[in-house]
Amino acid sequence: MQQLVRSGVLAAVAVASALALTACGSGKGDEPGKGASAAPSGGASAPAGGHGAGSTLASVEGSWSGMTDGKLVNLTVSASGQAVLITEAHVCQGTAKEAGHVTLALTCKDGSTDRTTGTVESADGKQLVVAWDGGKKDTLAKTSAPMPTDLPSVLPSGMPSIPALPSLPPES
Structure with a gap:
């Protein structure tokens, strides 16, 4: 049962991320260069003293999930550099950019600033x-x-439609 619930949560996060990513790209909230700094090139993981040196957009593309401080964190990054973060009650979206390392520049709908530049x-x-x-x-x-x-290839087909709700009688 727990595995079914976990799979359902991951599917819901994937769909929410997908919907948010398709809404991205308007240019609003993108802050190019915010938090970016030069770093030497290197391997896929950060060398001592470096921050993400050598990480590429391709290496961060996909859906990621984990727990931080006991709270679920979900991050999805598309190949085009669009990013969506969902954690606690925060939904943040923006861009992932590669310049010797990958930086994230996000804007949270509720104004949170905990995870806007990474x-x-x-x-x-x-x-x-x-x-x-x-x-x-x-x-x-x-x-x-x-x-x-x-998404179209993984969503199940032949699902029953949701029945219409009955009309309520007018209040008297």
Whole structure:
């Protein structure tokens, strides 16, 4: 039962991320260069003293999930550099940019600033570590949740339609 609930939660997060990613790209809330700094190139994980040196957009693409301070954190990054973060009651979206390392520049709908500018410290295809300028650090695992382009192929077919709600009698 717990596995079914967990799968349902991951599917819901994937769909929410997909919907949010398809709404991205208007240019609103994008802050190019915010929090970006030069870093030497290197391997897929951060060398000592470096922040995400050598991480690429391809290495962070996909859906990631984990727990930070006992709270669920979900991050989805598309190949085009659109990013969506869902945690606690916050939904944040923006961009992931590659310039020797990957930086995230997000805007949260509720004004939260805990996770608006982040730097990928490491990404090895299984685990992603993001350090946020707000002081938080998330260690996330790759999930099997589908990317937005994969959704039509993974959604079940032949699902029954939702019945219409009966009309209520007018109040007297």
